[in-house]
Amino acid sequence: MITEHLTTSREDIEKAAEIIAAGGLVAFPTETVYGLGADALNEKAVASVYEAKGRPSDNPMIVHIAKREDLEKLTPDRDPRIDKIADSIWPGPLTIVVNKRPEIPGRTTGGLDTVAVRMPDSETALQLIEMAGCPIAAPSANLSGSPSPTRARDVAADMDGRIDAIIYGGDCRVGIESTVLDLTGAKATILRPGYITADALEEILGEDVEYDRALKGDPANEADFKPRSPGMKYKHYAPKAEMIVIKGRREDVADEIERRKKIAEEEGKKVGVIQFGEEAFAEAAHDFFSRLRDLDAQGVDLILAGALSDEDGVGFAVMNRMLKSAGYNVIRV
Ligand code: AMP
Numbered sequence: 001m002i003t004e005h006l007t008t009s010r011e012d013i014e015k016a017a018e019i020i021a022a023g024g025l026v027a028f029p030t031e032t033v034y035g036l037g038a039d040a041l042n043e044k045a046v047a048s049v050y051e052a053k054g055r056p057s058d059n060p061m062i063v064h065i066a067k068r069e070d071l072e073k074l075t076p077d078r079d080p081r082i083d084k085i086a087d088s089i090w091p092g093p094l095t096i097v098v099n100k101r102p103e104i105p106g107r108t109t110g111g112l113d114t115v116a117v118r119m120p121d122s123e124t125a126l127q128l129i130e131m132a133g134c135p136i137a138a139p140s141a142n143l144s145g146s147p148s149p150t151r152a153r154d155v156a157a158d159m160d161g162r163i164d165a166i167i168y169g170g171d172c173r174v175g176i177e178s179t180v181l182d183l184t185g186a187k188a189t190i191l192r193p194g195y196i197t198a199d200a201l202e203e204i205l206g207e208d209v210e211y212d213r214a215l216k217g218d219p220a221n222e223a224d225f226k227p228r229s230p231g232m233k234y235k236h237y238a239p240k241a242e243m244i245v246i247k248g249r250r251e252d253v254a255d256e257i258e259r260r261k262k263i264a265e266e267e268g269k270k271v272g273v274i275q276f277g278e279e280a281f282a283e284a285a286h287d288f289f290s291r292l293r294d295l296d297a298q299g300v301d302l303i304l305a306g307a308l309s310d311e312d313g314v315g316f317a318v319m320n321r322m323l324k325s326a327g328y329n330v331i332r333v
Pocket residue numbers: 059060061062097109112114115116138139140177180191192228229230231232
């Protein structure tokens with residue numbers, strides 16, 4: 001298959017929308033990461049997304065909408081919490097999990113009775129959804145397991161030859177995937193941390209927001225690690241290089257990175273370092289995945305990454321990605 005490279009011109013988005021309406025696959029920019037889109041109501045199209053990504057079929061997709069009214073076609077739920085979220089965050093980097101209507105194929109939701117829905121904050125994405133005339137199921141546009149793509153060239157590196165088209169938009173503003181918030185239970189529960197923090201959600205909803213236990217648990221402890229979001233259980237975001245996260249006081253972390261770098265280099269290894277500024281959470285979110293991809297492209301053997309404070313909500317979201325990238329390979333100093 002030859003993958004067409006498109007721009008964000010109106011004609012090109014129209015072309016992309018036609019591909020999606022006809023059951024094809026198009027990668028497109030959103031404010032979080034690039035998505036790989038298909039008609040969410042077309043079972044065959046959705047099946048081909050799983051195939052193109054090599055994604056396990058029990059890992060459900062987020063369904064993207066362009067207008068508030070589109071939500072009613074996906075869920076029968078009437079919940080004041082949905083209104084509050086839609087009014088204050090959408091379009092934006094927050095996904096809600098709600099009960100699904102029977103018209104949504106089980107393929108799209110990984111066999112679950114619930115569906116994850118988001119309205120992305122990207123003109124290109126909104127136009128694409130509107131022109132396609134259907135909700136668009138879109139996981140991140142990378143091969144399953146590899147770092148999420150935040151630049152069109154990252155999408156091309158993974159997906160050229162596997163999908164119909166890529167819309168070349170700019171770099172993604174946020175850089176990590178959306179916060180996933182489950183609204184099907186009595187307590188609003190964060191299943192995946194993201195740029196929209198628990199504090200912000202509590203303020204908007206006017207009630208307590210919980211974290212899925214698996215997010216705070218120790219992955220070495222099986223009993224702790226039963227995520228309610230199926231995608232959270234898989235090996236994720238992993239660079240090709242071995243990766244170690246160093247955790248501790250800032251100066252100690254810097255020293256330990258230097259020490260380990262020296263040793264590894266003496267062994268003839270090529271070493272990459274990722275260290276963000278102390279409070280630079282947004283910058284870390286923006287840069288993390290592209291740094292992993294750049295270091296892999298440089299052919300490094302080992303990546304040493306300094307842990308961020310995970311007390312701030314965005315720091316917690318970045319640390320969630322960083323720990324998974326490293327396969328929970330953490331050293332405390
Ligand atoms: P990605 O497609 O890579 O952005 O990942 C989507 C995330 O949303 C995965 O972690 C999924 O497990 C999660 N997700 C999608 N639909 C549901 C759902 N119905 N219930 C719980 N989590 C979901």
